[in-house]
Amino acid sequence: MNKSAMTTAASFAFDASRCLICSARNLNMCGALEQDELSKLSKIARCESFGSGEALFHEGDTANTVYNITDGAVRLSSTLKDGRRQVIGFLFSGDFIGFSDRPNYPWTAEAVRGAKVCRFGRNDIAKLGRELPKVEHRLLEMATSDIASAQEHITMLGQGSAAEKVSSFLLMLSRKAAQRGGVANPVHLPMTREDIADYLGLAFETVSRCFTRLENEGLIAIGSIRVVRIKDAEALADYSENE
Amino acid sequence: MNKSAMTTAASFAFDASRCLICSARNLNMCGALEQDELSKLSKIARCESFGSGEALFHEGDTANTVYNITDGAVRLSSTLKDGRRQVIGFLFSGDFIGFSDRPNYPWTAEAVRGAKVCRFGRNDIAKLGRELPKVEHRLLEMATSDIASAQEHITMLGQGSAAEKVSSFLLMLSRKAAQRGGVANPVHLPMTREDIADYLGLAFETVSRCFTRLENEGLIAIGSIRVVRIKDAEALADYSENE
DNA sequence: TGACTAAATTGATCCCGGTCAACGTCAGTC
């Protein structure tokens, strides 16, 4: 599909000291653990790096691996029989991939413009969960947070106009960037307009038109294609008027 | 809002013997527990009954309670500032209400045409989870299942045409009924056309037209307003052609 | 049973956003 996915995933094991300096540690599963517990986790972890467009796995693959994202962005998507694609979500540093009860992945995961992840065997994590209830507790917290995101996504898809969807999307990216300690305002968009469209249930032309319109109305300034500055967050929030 | 919500919720405590004969037991949180553990759970449970349209709680209420549904159907919905409503989901016997990390409920929960639930204090469940890791494990399983449902909902909202949405909806209700041990084929619809519309992101007139169209095409037979018989499941599945 | 109201159906019209097409822009490569 994506011809620019030329890089091969690099993979290597690492020790607990690496975890201690991991910038995503407090955001993801590992944040719940003490140093000695962390060494248990690090023993079953593998660090991997993916190039732009490269797939971590494909829809339908046997689901025997889960991931913590430590850097970059990952796109989760499902494809229908006729080729239409729904982007389920964009995941960033601190996010977890793998909440599924099925034997095969129900989605494809691809690095948007490069990503680094910690990879775990599903069975290893299940075993660790039985040994350390903290791990399962933390996973439940993260699953709960995923449910909240999915429900916001549902409301946006079901009730939003095109402009509302794009506004909500920009505010969401801004909020997420802040949550992981990044800059909230010049919003960085690693994904293409088509990715955004497939996330929002729109045509990519419509996304493009909405960006232009929001800029003309003075709500945003499009610095470059991948950088948008929010000029009037209030008005933008009014567009995406979820209670 | 709903003037027919005249019944007042009945509430009473009960002992573990009641749990043993609960038809929803193996579907929900309690299924993971042995008899002695079940008695712990039953001590913190309250059984409640809600009439048609009656609210378990409203969006914004302090979220200090969670629920297991034991009978009937519950509608979860969020309302936007301007009054538009998104139905997040329909929950049935065996389903859990309360996966949220926020201090206040992000949705309103209402009995569709009457429902029975087991009610638990959020703190009590958290405490029980620390004592019995099985409980947290089971909650994680249920949360994972909720994520899968939400993601299917997202794909349907983002990529489906009106007819596809309605077809998927009927098949989903049928599947869910079978999962909880009910009849799969004459599908029972406790909710109104407007409820369905707000779930699917459509106008209720469009939902009505789709029903008529599916009937004219011979895919379904509308017995009464609330009972639809699936005549051609294959063709119906082709409409909702998710891979 | 009839009166009343909510829910559902059906028709007519309109508009938002999809589709198709042309063009512009940028990054990488030779």
Added chain:
DNA sequence: GACTGACGTTGACCGGGATCAATTTAGTCA
């Protein structure tokens, strides 16, 4: 610097589904 192909923007047109409106059906209660 010219070529190339992916990505993005803009315009023209069209159709699916929203909206408004009228009518029918179902459900509830006196």
